[in-house]
Amino acid sequence: MARSLARLVKGFQSITALPAVAAPACASLRSASLRTMAVPLPFSSKPRDFSLPNVSWGPEMLRLYEFYNNLCERETEGAEKRRGPWQRLPSYNRSLKYATGGVYLSKIIQSKARLFTRNMRNPGAAFEYVLFVNKEEQRCVCILQAGHLLEGPPGHVHGGAIATMIDTVTGTHASQLCEPVMTANLNINYRSPIPLGSTVLIESTLDRKEGKKTYISCKVTSTDGSKLHTEATALFVSISISHLLLGG
Numbered sequence: 356m357a358r359s360l361a362r363l364v365k366g367f368q369s370i371t372a373l374p375a376v377a378a379p380a381c382a383s384l385r386s387a388s389l390r391t392m393a394v395p396l397p398f399s400s401k402p403r404d405f406s407l408p409n410v411s412w413g414p415e416m417l418r419l420y421e422f423y424n425n426l427c428e429r430e431t432e433g434a435e436k437r438r439g440p441w442q443r444l445p446s447y448n449r450s451l452k453y454a455t456g457g458v459y460l461s462k463i464i465q466s467k468a469r470l471f472t473r474n475m476r477n478p479g480a481a482f483e484y485v486l487f488v489n490k491e492e493q494r495c496v497c498i499l500q501a502g503h504l505l506e507g508p509p510g511h512v513h514g515g516a517i518a519t520m521i522d523t524v525t526g527t528h529a530s531q532l533c534e535p536v537m538t539a540n541l542n543i544n545y546r547s548p549i550p551l552g553s554t555v556l557i558e559s560t561l562d563r564k565e566g567k568k569t570y571i572s573c574k575v576t577s578t579d580g581s582k583l584h585t586e587a588t589a590l591f592v593s594i595s596i597s598h599l600l601l602g603g
């Protein structure tokens with residue numbers, strides 16, 4: 356049990372506290388895409404970072420990625436570090452390889468478990484997204500390109516898929532502030548439908564922290580900010596790792 360706990364803590368750190376990194380700038384985006392496009396073996400020991408450009412990313416997704424990536428800490432040509440207010444968060448499709456403490460999960464489930472938003476093999480088919488965090492402003496921004504498998508109302512994104520991304524963005528944001536946490540409450544107002552295939556911005560801001568509780572607000576808008584698609588508020592409660600292991 357102690358070993359399992361240690362592994363789970365390590366695994367949690369691997370999904371939430373890995374060094375956030377800036378990725379290649381736009382000039383080399385296409386070649387970067389090609390480098391990161393290689394399909395990894397399912398149990399590769401080197402996890403694939405899914406939040407890097409791939410061939411499915413449209414011009415708007417790439418433009419915004421480049422915009423925020425340029426505001427991240429990065430190495431200049433002289434190998435010096437240039438500081439920026441934003442950090443790109445890497446994103447992997449599995450944590451259980453690293454967090455095998457789920458003693459109550461069967462080995463089969465452990466080996467097959469995948470993060471919901473990262474389990475589509477076809478690039479561009481479902482959730483294409485990248486998250487950036489600004490710790491000074493306590494803000495998170497996610498650029499989302501919603502693929503064809505996320506259809507709800509004809510030609511538009513399913514409300515559950517939107518909720519999933521809001522939970523992901525606010526949950527990741529809360530985890531950056533005080534890990535580990537779980538979503539206790541999520542309130543969503545859908546204001547205008549999101550066209551399938553479009554790119555939108557999901558922005559989350561910290562409202563307040565009260566002991567174990569972290570309150571976060573979130574907005575989904577068009578990329579120029581002119582159209583409000585969705586608004587949400589979320590409550591995250593800090594948990595102990597044993598809460599997960601012992602089933603709450």
Ligand SMILES: CCCCC/C=C\C/C=C\C/C=C\C/C=C\CCCC(=O)SCCNC(=O)CCNC(=O)[C@H](O)C(C)(C)COP(=O)(O)OP(=O)(O)OC[C@H]1O[C@@H](n2cnc3c(N)ncnc32)[C@H](O)[C@@H]1OP(=O)(O)O
Binds near residue numbers: 370527592599
């Ligand atoms: C390895 C860790 C994994 C955790 C993952 C989480 C984050 C993300 C991590 C990495 C990023 C990667 C990907 C991000 C992707 C997705 C993020 C998704 C996150 C989720 O999708 S996660 C699944 C859905 N989530 C649940 O499955 C939770 C089920 N639930 C429980 O497990 C408990 O219910 C819990 C823990 C919530 C609280 O339990 P507890 O015993 O720790 O705390 P307690 O009940 O004492 O409440 C303490 C204070 O919160 C207030 N409070 C509690 N609940 C409230 C509510 N609903 N409304 C208003 N206030 C509430 C109380 O009133 C009290 O307030 P006060 O202190 O003022 O009295």
